[in-house]
Amino acid sequence: MAGNSRRQGAIRKPGTKKGQVVGSGGQRRKGLEGKGPTPRADQRPGHPAQRKAAAASRAADKKNKKKADSPELIAGRNPVVEALRADVPATALYVALNIDADDRVTEAVRIAADKGISILEIPREELDRKTNRAMHQGLGLQVPPFEYAHPDDLMRVAAESGTAPLLVALDGVTDPRNLGAVIRSAAAFGAHGVLLPERRSAGMTAVAWRTSAGTAAKLPVAMATNLTRQLKAWAAEGLMIVGLDADGSVDIDSLDLATDPLVIVLGSEGRGLSRLVRETCDATVSIPMSAGVESLNASVAAGVLLAEVARRRRAAGRV
Known part of the structure; x- marks a missing residue:
């Protein structure tokens, strides 16, 4: 009979009652608290847009890794001559048959011959194929895959330099021109090496080589499997981690950490520093700018900050 508590199974066993037993445990109040702005669809775990973005990222990483393992070609007369002048390591210079030679072609062939680089004449159709039909103007320079250092090599x-360590780490800089320019600035202002994350970052492609003006051959560039973990490891060795951020805790004029063993971290061109990397930083530094200017290009900002660090180190006799 319904409601008969003597019926077998009608009495609920102790401790099995569902829902609240004594009070709400604060759940009602917590339920009323705000949870902040709703994340974008591609940042919500399990959302179709997030799964699609993650799949695209994995595909891009796989493509970049495959690309990094194979030689690249610098195409075009000016780019080829600039790369050869900058001592970009090359294995072959491709010259199209029956090319209309000018001063740039003559110089490219001369420099390649002086450096012992193989000079190969090939049909224009084959050069079209090798350069993926880029505007090669009859010249292509083959660059071998870049050999990255280990992060320990930077330390x-x-x-061995006898000066306070100065390292540069990049957090999601995806433009190879920016990467090359950062490496050039790092070499110019006394940094001992540059660290790249394995994922979501530009690699040392032919474009980055050329933009670095050959300094990548003189300054070690390392790659970390996990950037945050590597920064924490360096922090444990006594290095201060300073991130460049538009909303920094100090501005560049107050960067007293400049003379200490230092790692400067640069964020991506659009989003800046990632959350985990920002939380790893001992300080974040901003560059004061005139009103109406939102931000600087990543490589330009790196040059400004590195120049200030070098100036302070010279003044303190730390170089």
Whole structure:
């Protein structure tokens, strides 16, 4: 009979009652608290847009890794001559048959011959194929895959220099021109090496080589499997981690950490520093700018900050 508590199974066993037993445990109040702005669809775990973005990222990483393992071609007369002048390592210079030679072609062939680089004449159709039909103007320079250093090598170079370590780490900089320019600035202002994350970052492609003006051959560039973990490891060794951020905790004029063992972290061109990397930083620094200017290009901002660090180190006799 319904409601008969003597019926077998009608009495609920102790401890099995569902819902609230004594009070709400604060759940009602917590339920009323705000949870902040709703994340974008591609940032919500499990959302179709997030799964699609993650799949695209994995595909891009796989493509970039495959691309990094194979030689690249610098195409075009001016780019080829600039790369050869900058001592970009090359294995072959391709010259189209029956090319209309000008001063740039003559110089490219001369420099390649002086450096012992193979000079190969091939049909224009084959050069079209090798350069994926880029505007090659009859010249293509083959560049071998870049050999990255280990992060420990950067510390070794810094220790052997006899000066306070100065390293540069990039957090999601995806433009190879920016990467090349950062490496050039790092070499110019006394940094001991540059660290790249394995994922979501530009690699040392032919474009980055050319933009670095050959300094990538003189300054070690390392790659970390996990950028945050590597920054924490360097922090444990006594380095201060300083991130460049538009909303920094100090501005560049108050960067007293400049003379300490230092890692400067640069964020991506659009989003800046990632959350985990920002939380790893001991300080974030901003560059004061005139009103109406939102931000600087990543490589330009790197040059400004590195120049200030170098100036302070010279003044303190730390170089």
